[in-house]
Amino acid sequence: MGDLRIEKLAIDYGARAVIQGLDLDVHDGEMVSLLGPSGAGKTTILKAVAGLLEPSGGNILIDGHSVRGVPPEKRNAVMVFQKPLLFPFMNVSQNIGFGLRMRGQAGGETARHVDHILALTRLEGLSRRKVHELSGGQQQRVALARALVLKPSILLLDEPLSNLDATLRQRMRELIQTIQSETRMTMLFVTHDQSEALMLSHRVALLLDGRLRQVGAPRQLFHHPADPEVARFFGGKNFFQGHIQNGMYHSDFGVFAVGPQDGNGHLRTATIRPEDIRIVPRRAESSGGLAGRIVKTNFEGSATRIVVACSAGELVVLTSQDGFLPGQEVEVTVPPDKLRLFPDA
Amino acid sequence: MDSPSRPDGDARTRRGPDAGGLVLLLLPALAVVWVLFGGGLALGLVQALGYLPVAGLGELSWGHFARVLTDPDFIRSLLLTFYIAGTSTSIAAGISILTALLLASLVERSRVIHFMFQVPLTVPHLVIAVAAVFMLAPAGLFSRAAVALGWIQTSADFPLLINDTWGVGIILTYVWKEVPFITMMILAVLRQSGNALLDVGRTLKASPWQRFRYITLPTIFPAVGAASLIVFAYTFGAFEVPFLLGRTYPMTLPVWAYKNYSDIDLLARPEGIATGIVIALVVMLAVVLAQMLTKAARKRGVIL
Incomplete structure (x- = not known):
């Protein structure tokens, strides 16, 4: 006992x-x-x-x-x-x-x-x-x-x-x-x-x-x-403001399908973990992600921490891929299912 | 397998002068010590061995040491000196342990108490001895206070505490003077790790008495031992307090050595110096023991 x-x-x-x-x-x-x-x-x-x-x-x-x-x-x-x-x-x-x-x-x-x-x-x-x-x-x-x-x-x-x-x-x-x-x-x-x-x-x-x-x-x-x-406390770096409208989360970083939520129209804070954001070099054909430019890279051993400047603000990305360099044009994708919404801000 | 910890690891890798270089750097200070202390000891030893041309003595022999060591008065003085040094040190150590335990938590909170305990360390023994005369003598402060309070009828009824058989005045003076020193040594150890170890003992189900017996005493033992040996060495070799507060017979060894050394008869001087060398040997032995205890404690991680 x-x-x-x-x-x-x-x-x-x-x-x-x-x-x-x-x-x-x-x-x-x-x-x-x-x-x-x-x-x-x-x-x-x-x-x-x-x-x-x-x-x-x-x-x-x-x-x-x-x-x-x-x-x-x-x-x-x-x-x-x-x-x-x-x-x-x-x-x-x-x-x-x-x-x-x-x-x-x-x-x-x-x-x-x-x-x-x-x-x-x-x-x-x-x-x-x-x-x-x-x-x-x-x-x-x-x-x-x-x-x-x-x-x-x-x-x-x-x-x-x-x-x-x-x-x-x-x-x-x-x-x-x-x-x-x-x-x-x-x-x-x-x-x-x-x-x-x-x-x-x-x-x-x-x-x-x-x-x-x-x-x-x-x-x-x-x-x-x-x-x-x-x-x-658990390493969250990407926080942005937006509001819910009919199951969609509208923010400066885009509109994300988050499913039915309480508080329609209310301002909500959202976060996404750096390792949940996908990053690819920008090509002629857009992959549908947010366009941005790499501001800083930090090699951390098993992963690289990348700060990407988008038009809506900066996003921190953690990726196991190599080859990203400061100044490089990239596209980042925020999977809606990885988005975490907090109660009313 | 983890490698054994090396607390001195940083020191090993730190660049600094080698042993030879260190000796060179220390040479000016060491030279003063060697010349003043070593030279004085060597000169004293030569005179104790009988080389004193000014008194017409020129032959080296152990005769003066033999005479001193076989003199019944020397044995009485030696026993008296051991008694006074041993008793005062033991009482001071006992009081210091209790005081340190009582003050351990207070001192952590109050620097004033810490400071107050340091004050007696700066007062010379001679001043305390004179104060003891004023307070403990038959016509002293305590005696008159006892008369005024009606505890005794006249000053003559007051117990003899100065120049007495048992050296009460000398012992009290030493106890008063040495308690703060030993207490500070114990407090330093208790502040370093003693309280934390006591907390460990509490969560490991040790009762208050068990914590004192199995944690506090072994923790402070090296500090008490080393401090007591230093105090013993000092009181064994000190001259001024027993000279002021002691009896004329038997005398403590330092007083006896001084009397012989300053005797109008120059032929007594070698015996005085021989006595002094015996005192120095006892003192050095105590200091060496204190060093050994300190070294053993440091090896265990206790800082003294």
């Missing part, structure tokens, strides 16, 4: 309200990412759930029981911090077994559990190592193992991969994913990295300015953002 319910959570730092009226449910066996930019209040929420910070309002329930006023050591939640924060005066197995020893578990049983977790986190052979003899990735795995061994109802992960290099981070993501699917442990994972959140989680909760803006499956947030700000 590992249910977490956050109800109308409010947290203040002095006179400044950091979190206001936040509601979030994390179900048993679920991995939910709390995603947001730095300073959005993600760690603050995690600390409140862990008991390291007292909220000014609302309630936190773990397995159906309110934990308001319950000290961290009495809550069935364990936190893995951004830095490994291993005890430097203990070796790897002592670090991992720390929580079990604090619970008063017998030495033999502790050793058995520690060995199991060492294997699960691929740390076999390092049990006697001193902390300073470990790499950054190994230290973070020990920190994860130290939390996992306690089998908490909720495992709270506070950007544990942010200090690792790209390769190591990818390996750790896969490890966390494997562990989560094997143990079915309920996890609340804090990150500012959208790709990390999308890859790891069953659901993503996007936090902007202390408020949850959208909670849902990774694909839902990515492809169907609730508002322009959510879309911008």
Whole structure:
């Protein structure tokens, strides 16, 4: 059992309200990412759930029981911090077994559990190592193992991969994913990295300015953002204004068939992801797209980011094709089915 | 397999002078230290070995060291010095641990408290010793206050705290002076990682006592140890406080060395210097131990 319910959570730092009226449910066996930019209040929420910070309002329930006023050591939640924060005066197995020893578990049983977790986190052979003899990735795995061994109802992960290099981070993501699917442990994972959140989680909760803006499956947030700000957070660059008239969206970039919509005649904001726009060099015969000229290209490895100036404004396009150059005349096509319309602007 | 972390990796790749170049750059400063400290020590050693032409002594021998080390008064002085240095250091360390724990969260919030704790570090030991005389002497401030409050009838009833058998005045002076120093050392460690480790301990189900026993104490141990050894070294070799507040017999070793050195009889001078060299050896041993503790702590990632 590992249910977490956050109800109308409010947290203040002095006179400044950091979190206001936040509601979030994390179900048993679920991995939910709390995603947001730095300073959005993600760690603050995690600390409140862990008991390291007292909220000014609302309630936190773990397995159906309110934990308001319950000290961290009495809550069935364990936190893995951004830095490994291993005890430097203990070796790897002592670090991992720390929580079990604090619970008063017998030495033999502790050793058995520690060995199991060492294997699960691929740390076999390092049990006697001193902390300073470990790499950054190994230290973070020990920190994860130290939390996992306690089998908490909720495992709270506070950007544990942010200090690792790209390769190591990818390996750790896969490890966390494997562990989560094997143990079915309920996890609340804090990150500012959208790709990390999308890859790891069953659901993503996007936090902007202390408020949850959208909670849902990774694909839902990515492809169907609730508002322009959510879309911008997930890399949305192309926003334009227009209005609906009889199932058609009229904008400066063209008229798009979007099907029946509420709010006939009302002004609406639309967006399209850069990778959904098709781009081709302009030929004598028009392909029916918008004419434009390339302003800038940025090679990003697997794709090239191209800024195209059209008569209605600029569009950002992401394409895997090579050969586009600044100054080149092109045609861009906006598929209507990829257009995302937001409620009335 | 991940490669072991190398915190000094940047330093390795940074361009800078090699070892030889560093010695050359440091040579002017090192020369002053070598000439003043090393030269003085060498001259003292020669005189302690019996080479003092002005007193008609010219033959080198270990005789003066032997006489000093077999003198019953030396043993009494040595024990008294160890007692005063050890007791004052232990009490200061104990008080410092408690003070640091109480202040850890306050100091983070208030720079004023941090500053207030730095003030006693700047006050010379001699000033504190004089203040101790004014306060703790039989006719001092505390004694008169006790009489005024009716706790004792006359000043003569006030316990002897200055020039007393147990060196209470000396110990109190050292404790007052050294507590801020050790506390600052502990606070530096606690501010660096101590509070974060305590948060980890809380989420790992450690009770307040367990956090103190299994996290705080091991975290601050190197700092307490190193600071205490430095304080011990200082109090073991310090002269002015026991000279002002101590008894005339037995004397602490530094006072005994000074008396011999400044004796009108020049023949006593080699024994005074021999005593001084014994003190220097004990002090150096404590400093070396402090360095070893610091080095071991730094290896574990603790900044001191």
